[in-house]
Amino acid sequence: MSAITLSEQERNRLHRAHPEVFHRSIWQRWGALLLVLGALGYLAYCWSFFDVGQKLSEGKWERASIYMADWISWEAQPRFRFQPDGSIQIEHQRFSPLGENPDPDWMTTLPDGREEVTFGSADDRVEVASTGVVAVLGGVAYDVAFSGEAALLPANAPAAMTEKNGRVTVDFGFAGSAEIRATQVLIRRRFLGWENFWFDTTSPFWGMGLPELWTSVTTGPQIEPDRSNASLALHEFLTNSEWQHGDVLNKLLQTIVMAFVGTLFAACLAFPLAFIAARNVTNSKPANWITKRFFDFTRSVDMLIWALVFTRGFGPGPLAGIAAIFVTDTGTFGKLYSEAIENIDDKQREGIRSVGASPADVNRYGIVPQIAPVVISQTLYFWEANIRGATIIGAVGAGGIGLKLLEAMRTNQDWENVAYMVVLILGVVFLFDSLSNAIRSRLIGSAGH
Amino acid sequence: MADMTSGERDLSPATGAIHRHYRQLLATRRLYSLIAVAGVAIVLVLALLFANEASSGKFIDRLPYLFDFIKNFVPDDPFEIVRAMFDLPSPYADGSFKYDYEVGRHYLFGTGFYIPEYFFEMLVTLNIAFASTLIGGLFAFFFCFLAASNLGVAGPLRWIVRRLFELMRAFPEIVLAGMMAAVLSLGPIAAIFAVSVHTVGALGKMFFEVVENADMKPDDGLRAVGANWFERVRFAIVPQVMPNFVSYFLLRTEINVRASTIIGAVGGGGIGEVFRQAIGRDHAAKTYAIVILLFLTIVAIDQLSGWLRRRLVGNAAFQFGA
Numbered sequence: 001m002s003a004i005t006l007s008e009q010e011r012n013r014l015h016r017a018h019p020e021v022f023h024r025s026i027w028q029r030w031g032a033l034l035l036v037l038g039a040l041g042y043l044a045y046c047w048s049f050f051d052v053g054q055k056l057s058e059g060k061w062e063r064a065s066i067y068m069a070d071w072i073s074w075e076a077q078p079r080f081r082f083q084p085d086g087s088i089q090i091e092h093q094r095f096s097p098l099g100e101n102p103d104p105d106w107m108t109t110l111p112d113g114r115e116e117v118t119f120g121s122a123d124d125r126v127e128v129a130s131t132g133v134v135a136v137l138g139g140v141a142y143d144v145a146f147s148g149e150a151a152l153l154p155a156n157a158p159a160a161m162t163e164k165n166g167r168v169t170v171d172f173g174f175a176g177s178a179e180i181r182a183t184q185v186l187i188r189r190r191f192l193g194w195e196n197f198w199f200d201t202t203s204p205f206w207g208m209g210l211p212e213l214w215t216s217v218t219t220g221p222q223i224e225p226d227r228s229n230a231s232l233a234l235h236e237f238l239t240n241s242e243w244q245h246g247d248v249l250n251k252l253l254q255t256i257v258m259a260f261v262g263t264l265f266a267a268c269l270a271f272p273l274a275f276i277a278a279r280n281v282t283n284s285k286p287a288n289w290i291t292k293r294f295f296d297f298t299r300s301v302d303m304l305i306w307a308l309v310f311t312r313g314f315g316p317g318p319l320a321g322i323a324a325i326f327v328t329d330t331g332t333f334g335k336l337y338s339e340a341i342e343n344i345d346d347k348q349r350e351g352i353r354s355v356g357a358s359p360a361d362v363n364r365y366g367i368v369p370q371i372a373p374v375v376i377s378q379t380l381y382f383w384e385a386n387i388r389g390a391t392i393i394g395a396v397g398a399g400g401i402g403l404k405l406l407e408a409m410r411t412n413q414d415w416e417n418v419a420y421m422v423v424l425i426l427g428v429v430f431l432f433d434s435l436s437n438a439i440r441s442r443l444i445g446s447a448g449h
Numbered sequence: 450m451a452d453m454t455s456g457e458r459d460l461s462p463a464t465g466a467i468h469r470h471y472r473q474l475l476a477t478r479r480l481y482s483l484i485a486v487a488g489v490a491i492v493l494v495l496a497l498l499f500a501n502e503a504s505s506g507k508f509i510d511r512l513p514y515l516f517d518f519i520k521n522f523v524p525d526d527p528f529e530i531v532r533a534m535f536d537l538p539s540p541y542a543d544g545s546f547k548y549d550y551e552v553g554r555h556y557l558f559g560t561g562f563y564i565p566e567y568f569f570e571m572l573v574t575l576n577i578a579f580a581s582t583l584i585g586g587l588f589a590f591f592f593c594f595l596a597a598s599n600l601g602v603a604g605p606l607r608w609i610v611r612r613l614f615e616l617m618r619a620f621p622e623i624v625l626a627g628m629m630a631a632v633l634s635l636g637p638i639a640a641i642f643a644v645s646v647h648t649v650g651a652l653g654k655m656f657f658e659v660v661e662n663a664d665m666k667p668d669d670g671l672r673a674v675g676a677n678w679f680e681r682v683r684f685a686i687v688p689q690v691m692p693n694f695v696s697y698f699l700l701r702t703e704i705n706v707r708a709s710t711i712i713g714a715v716g717g718g719g720i721g722e723v724f725r726q727a728i729g730r731d732h733a734a735k736t737y738a739i740v741i742l743l744f745l746t747i748v749a750i751d752q753l754s755g756w757l758r759r760r761l762v763g764n765a766a767f768q769f770g771a
Binding site: 039042043046049050052055056058059060061063064067250253254257258260261264296300301302303304305308309312313317318319322388391392393395396399402405406409412418422425426429430433 | 493518580587616622633634638711725740751
């Protein structure tokens with residue numbers, strides 16, 4: 001844009017014509033800046049209040065990447081122990097994901113008796129012998145020799161090889177690592193995917209590919225005499241000891257049921273109460289006041305409080321969750337519905353009253369059609385929201401998948417199970433999101449969005 | 450409506466046909482409604498049976514005893530609640546955790562002045578809620594313009610931002626908190642992270658819908674004088690949407706106070722955690738003190754934010770939302 005030049009006269013005229021543009025109050029000029037500064041100041045205060053800097057520096061950030069990798073990958077940890085006679089004994093961890101008698105193709109015994117472990121490619125491998133270990137990184141071999149109790153770092157070692165307390169660690173990136181000691185070599189070999197997702201290692205179906213499984217289930221020889229292979233396969237899948245599909249799906253269903261039943265009951269109770277609370281329907285101040293304060297009370301006592309109270313009363317389980325959602329949402333729905341009733345157009349009621357309808361008919365045909373869109377769309381919104389909410393109140397014992405999630409996270413070992421449950425929850429949330437959108441547009445048209 | 454059949458015989462043939470047709474439609478509609486209600490009822494009964502089966506205490510058997518624990522859940526005297534709330538020494542003190550009210554005092558300025566434990570924990574919870582609403586609100590503000598369809602943002606970018614909002618909204622908060630807790634150990638920072646992420650998703654959706662409903666005439670004007678994208682957003686869109694943004698922001702603050710209480714109970718610290726401990730250990734006076742404090746705080750926050758919202762955008766501020 002080219003600069004516009006104004007004459008003195010023209011400038012004065014503009015000043016006079018639009019004083020509100022040129023003389024703005026202090027608040028108008030600096031308000032936004034003050035708000036931003038206030039917000040930043042408050043965040044700075046929170047930073048020091050919660051001691052964020054200190055906590056962040058104390059964090060175990062090196063573990064974060066392992067936990068994240070655990071979401072989508074798994075690890076086998078074979079151990080090569082050197083025996084006094086120079087032979088090598090291979091040990092796998094207990095409940096190894098490789099099964100009882102593992103013989104994976106990335107572990108081979110070389111003709112000269114040494115053990116070889118490859119990490120993704122032939123150029124990245126470890127050759128184990130009790131006299132010394134050869135680590136091959138990117139095609140270059142490095143000799144790790146032993147001296148008494150300690151493994152020695154070779155002089156030309158790359159950055160991926162480090163030594164600490166007489167142990168040499170070779171880092172192969174995502175594919176894993178090897179920890180070389182004078183007495184043993186511990187291998188961590190990482191693979192993408194969820195191991196043994198369908199069947200655990202004790203199952204007869206373990207390790208079968210899809211075509212093989214299909215033949216076994218349909219035409220294969222019966223494994224257990226008193227049940228078909230298909231029902232056995234289903235049973236083995238649901239009782240998978242690592243993934244616990246049966247339990248997880250059961251808990252997920254509990255969460256859905258909690259949200260569904262709690263929301264439905266709350267809507268059923270709040271609907272008639274809202275008519276009592278509405279000033280323009282029930283012409284009694286005390287009745288209005290009492291129902292409204294009742295709504296405020298159940299709404300404002302947090303869902304957490306109700307969840308803990310009902311967990312004490314009912315014992316842990318989905319009923320506590322149902323009751324908590326029911327009580328909290330009775331208040332919320334009551335408030336919403338009664339406000340909707342108070343805001344209706346009174347002409348329809350007058351019309352119906354004028355033809356001599358009973359009070360019940362006046363409410364049925366004069367009010368309900370007007371508030372139905374609000375009632376339906378808000379109830380469906382809260383149904384969705386409660387599916388998310390039920391996950392978290394489940395964690396305090398009110399039933400559902402919340403507690404299972406919390407338990408899986410507590411050990412820091414089962415992040416793949418957490419990932420599995422998160423995928424299921426996200427699926428359910430999106431499913432019910434679209435379901436409630438579909439119901440909403442079917443019942444009240446697209447205007448209700 | 451009132452019965453109409455009585456007048457039918459007086460109708461002309463054409464009107465009679467219309468009337469019969471109307472009754473037919475009505476019957477079909479009633480049938481569908483009935484089927485829908487019956488379907489919901491069946492699902493409800495199945496769900497209740499399932500929940501009853503899954504609850505460790507059987508529902509029907511337990512129902513009469515629901516409030517039994519409250520009978521035994523009374524403080525030694527009403528003033529115990531006040532003592533628990535303000536950390537005053539208890540006459541019943543026997544050295545157990547039940548009466549150790551003074552232990553939780555947070556002294557400021559030496560030993561003369563203290564904040565009672567539950568007020569301090571309430572402050573922690575409120576700070577979690579406000580900080581995460583601010584952080585989440587800031588991110589939602591900066592990204593919502595990329596998700597709106599009326600500002601000429603490239604389709605793929607818009608799609609990605611919207612899906613990100615959805616993901617952040619739906620992702621279970623306790624997993625977010627748990628992920629942070631694995632690195633930083635449990636505490637308020639994990640809670641802030643979890644609530645912030647959820648807030649970005651929830652507010653982002655609200656914000657971009659407001660932006661899409663904005664009047665585009667100021668935008669046309671700025672476009673006509675050659676303003677670039679940032680100038681158009683800053684001077685045409687932002688002034689219009691700001692009242693609604695602030696209203697949604699305040700509403701989210703109310704929701705986040707509740708959310709941070711709950712996330713506190715599963716390890717995020719603050720009032721939720723002390724409440725779970727108090728009710729779990731049968732400390733009646735402490736429990737009532739916390740319930741009263743929490744109730745009053747939530748009511749106060751709701752009232753304050755409701756008043757601010759009414760001042761900002763009038764009665765439209767009363768919309769709830771998921």
